[in-house]
Amino acid sequence: MLLRPVSYVCHRCTLHQSIRSAAKFRFQSTVSNPSSQNATLGRLPGGLLRRAQELSKEHRQLERNLSEDYNKKTATRAGQLAGVSRALKEYEDAINNLKELHEMVLDSSLDTDLRSEAASDIAATEEILHTLSTTLTHTLVPPHPFAHLPALLEVRPGTGGSEASLFANDLLRMYTTYCTSIRNWPISIVSQTPTSEGGGGITEAIFEVDAPGAYDLLRVEAGVHRVQRVPATEKQGRTHTSTATVMVLPSFPSTELAEGEEDPESIIDMKDVRVDIMRARGAGGQHVNTTDSAVRMTHLPTGLVAAIQDSRSQHKNREKCLQVLKSRVAEKRRMEREAEELSLRRGVAKVGAGRADKLRTYNYIQNRVTDHRCGFSLHDLPSCMDGSSLGTMMEEVRKWQMEQDVKNLDPDARWGG
Amino acid sequence: MPRLSQLLLRTAFTQNPLLLILLKECRTLEQATAELRWLREYALEKPTQHLAELCERRGRGEPLQYIIGTQPFGGLEILCRKNVLIPRPETEHLTSNLFSQLLSHVALLPRPLRVLDLCTGTGCISLHLHALLSAAHIPSVCTGIDIAPAAVHLARANRCHNIDAGLLPPSASTNVAFALGNVLRPDSILPRARVDVVVANPPYISQRGFEQETARSVRNYEPSLALLGGGAHGDRFYPAVARIAGRMGARVILVEVGGCEQAERIRDAWALSGKWEGVQIWLDYAGKGRGVVAWREGWEWVRDGPTTVG
Numbered sequence: 001m002l003l004r005p006v007s008y009v010c011h012r013c014t015l016h017q018s019i020r021s022a023a024k025f026r027f028q029s030t031v032s033n034p035s036s037q038n039a040t041l042g043r044l045p046g047g048l049l050r051r052a053q054e055l056s057k058e059h060r061q062l063e064r065n066l067s068e069d070y071n072k073k074t075a076t077r078a079g080q081l082a083g084v085s086r087a088l089k090e091y092e093d094a095i096n097n098l099k100e101l102h103e104m105v106l107d108s109s110l111d112t113d114l115r116s117e118a119a120s121d122i123a124a125t126e127e128i129l130h131t132l133s134t135t136l137t138h139t140l141v142p143p144h145p146f147a148h149l150p151a152l153l154e155v156r157p158g159t160g161g162s163e164a165s166l167f168a169n170d171l172l173r174m175y176t177t178y179c180t181s182i183r184n185w186p187i188s189i190v191s192q193t194p195t196s197e198g199g200g201g202i203t204e205a206i207f208e209v210d211a212p213g214a215y216d217l218l219r220v221e222a223g224v225h226r227v228q229r230v231p232a233t234e235k236q237g238r239t240h241t242s243t244a245t246v247m248v249l250p251s252f253p254s255t256e257l258a259e260g261e262e263d264p265e266s267i268i269d270m271k272d273v274r275v276d277i278m279r280a281r282g283a284g285g286q287h288v289n290t291t292d293s294a295v296r297m298t299h300l301p302t303g304l305v306a307a308i309q310d311s312r313s314q315h316k317n318r319e320k321c322l323q324v325l326k327s328r329v330a331e332k333r334r335m336e337r338e339a340e341e342l343s344l345r346r347g348v349a350k351v352g353a354g355r356a357d358k359l360r361t362y363n364y365i366q367n368r369v370t371d372h373r374c375g376f377s378l379h380d381l382p383s384c385m386d387g388s389s390l391g392t393m394m395e396e397v398r399k400w401q402m403e404q405d406v407k408n409l410d411p412d413a414r415w416g417g
Numbered sequence: 418m419p420r421l422s423q424l425l426l427r428t429a430f431t432q433n434p435l436l437l438i439l440l441k442e443c444r445t446l447e448q449a450t451a452e453l454r455w456l457r458e459y460a461l462e463k464p465t466q467h468l469a470e471l472c473e474r475r476g477r478g479e480p481l482q483y484i485i486g487t488q489p490f491g492g493l494e495i496l497c498r499k500n501v502l503i504p505r506p507e508t509e510h511l512t513s514n515l516f517s518q519l520l521s522h523v524a525l526l527p528r529p530l531r532v533l534d535l536c537t538g539t540g541c542i543s544l545h546l547h548a549l550l551s552a553a554h555i556p557s558v559c560t561g562i563d564i565a566p567a568a569v570h571l572a573r574a575n576r577c578h579n580i581d582a583g584l585l586p587p588s589a590s591t592n593v594a595f596a597l598g599n600v601l602r603p604d605s606i607l608p609r610a611r612v613d614v615v616v617a618n619p620p621y622i623s624q625r626g627f628e629q630e631t632a633r634s635v636r637n638y639e640p641s642l643a644l645l646g647g648g649a650h651g652d653r654f655y656p657a658v659a660r661i662a663g664r665m666g667a668r669v670i671l672v673e674v675g676g677c678e679q680a681e682r683i684r685d686a687w688a689l690s691g692k693w694e695g696v697q698i699w700l701d702y703a704g705k706g707r708g709v710v711a712w713r714e715g716w717e718w719v720r721d722g723p724t725t726v727g
Contacts (some may be wrong), residue, residue, distance in 0.1 A: 193454075286622055286635070
């Protein structure tokens with residue numbers, strides 16, 4: 001379309017078009033480089049191998065301690081390290097195997113049949129070694145500190161007016177159906193504000209997915225989602241582009257808690273929280289009977305604010321407000337920790353490609369959903385929107401995430417902290 | 418009332434014409450949006466009600482609590498009807514704070530704890546306090562007194578309503594009682610037995626305050642019987658409450674008041690009377706004097722309010 005031969009095109013127009021086409025190329029999905037592992041050819045870099053050996057040693061030590069004195073915390077740590085230990089053992093066995101095979105090939109005292117058999121085994125072992133080293137690298141990626149927690153998912157319209165709020169509602173439905181029908185996770189709506197003009201759009205929705213590990217699976221969904229379609233309200237059939245933002249936060253349960261995690265109560269000290277009840281006009285008491293039940297809480301050390309006005313009951317608003325505030329504080333602390341870890345990793349700063357960028361496009365006209373991080377496209381949009389193939393999408397993103405994590409793996413980084 | 422800006426009215430109208438009607442009473446867009454949402458939820462539950470009609474009523478100043486018929490109070494849902502005062506969040510705040518003070522010295526409390534609630538209205542204080550005490554496994558017996566038969570009737574209805582909804586333990590049907598009685602004539606109040614705690618949210622607005630300070634919706638729709646305290650400053654009920662508390666041997670007395678000046682008058686009067694070991698003012702979250710608490714010997718730990726003044 002851009003290269004269509006046009007006579008009498010002025011210089012300014014050509015320039016304009018070339019800028020547009022450049023912009024177009026920039027918006028196309030970026031495909032990650034799948035051959036990143038090829039350089040190592042099945043061998044682990046020395047740093048990572050050393051790291052694996054250290055962790056495995058720690059695991060042996062912990063096992064020994066456990067047999068003498070059982071301790072929940074030690075057991076958790078040992079359980080986390082067991083995978084590394086096992087993968088390392090398999091890897092080392094394969095390496096030794098390979099060395100023997102090489103010796104056999106070079107050993108002239110053996111008969112030729114045996115030597116040729118060993119030579120053909122070498123190729124097979126190399127291949128096994130390749131998968132084993134990948135597995136080992138994956139086990140070296142530290143688990144997310146909040147991976148085992150339930151999640152709190154927030155959907156908000158971005159740019160695009162009422163169409164954006166309609167799309168936000170579509171996304172909300174997609175996630176709730178995915179969680180309830182596909183995953184069978186119990187969910188509960190924390191807050192849902194329909195747009196005041198009606199019509200099915202939302203200005204905000206927060207729901208909790210009360211299943212352990214939900215955060216780990218859903219966190220890849222956080223970011224800007226873009227939609228390209230002809231809105232229901234559009235009369236002239238023009239395609240609109242709008243966005244909606246999805247935020248995924250770990251949800252800290254008020255009572256139970258997975259072992260080895262920090263106490264959720266310690267996440268916020270109530271002394272640090274300023275509670276504002278937004279009704280301070282006039283004489284108060286019997287003089288007025290307003291229904292203003294809004295509650296706002298400010299976490300003073302971080303300056304984070306949560307405000308809830310959903311229910312007529314101040315009591316309920318207070319509970320919800322605290323829950324939301326806790327999650328926001330936890331998210332901030334997690335981001336700080338991640339940023340700290342990231343700065344420790346050697347100069348690699350491309351993880352997540354920034355929050356401001358869109359991460360996925362839902363193109364209704366082309367019946368396509370594309371994730372811009374992993375470059376994966378799903379050519380069946382309805383099945384994604386009803387949640388049934390959202391899992392496939394998320395699986396692809398997870399693979400990409402794992403690749404990124406491996407790329408950023410620093411042999412000197414602290415593990416499992 | 419200050420005039421609303423044209424811009425605000427225009428914004429509201431483009432969002433939803435009904436907001437314009439609600440703004441007459443709500444005054445801010447956020448509040449109007451929230452009330453429209455609650456009214457819509459109510460209209461969806463009750464198909465006989467038309468949303469536009471409900472908004473009209475609200476716009477004329479009728480309290481939302483009377484239109485919808487309920488008001489949340491702590492964890493309870495309190496039924497509201499015309500002729501009975503709507504429970505206020507300040508009252509909820511005072512009650513919750515009294516409970517947390519009682520809870521901090523749970524070992525010293527007599528069992529069961531006997532509570533007398535004067536001018537009970539919807540019964541909200543008795544029911545809320547009983548719900549909190551029961552949840553903390555502190556046995557209690559609460560008696561609510563009101564002069565208006567409509568109030569006593571509604572308080573009993575509230576007891577049933579909250580037991581049915583599972584918000585109150587079934588034991589409340591025997592441990593919370595409501596009776597007719599005139600606080601200004603102590604002889605008409607039945608329970609001659611000992612009580613430990615007296616709470617009261619009596620009418621406390623003066624005639625002048627009623628005309629100048631109350632909101633339109635309060636003045637036109639809520640019963641003046643539950644608002645006008647009588648006397649020059651609307652203080653007429655407080656000596657009567659203190660007399661009843663003294664006669665029944667109460668250790669703690671907590672009354673709601675309408676601002677710092679009234680609070681100071683009551684505190685000074687009670688401190689002078691010499692019947693109490695100490696008197697303290699409790700502030701509400703807007704920093705206004707909202708409660709006066711007095712105690713007998715051995716109960717001084719009850720003194721701390723949400724925020725107190727010396």
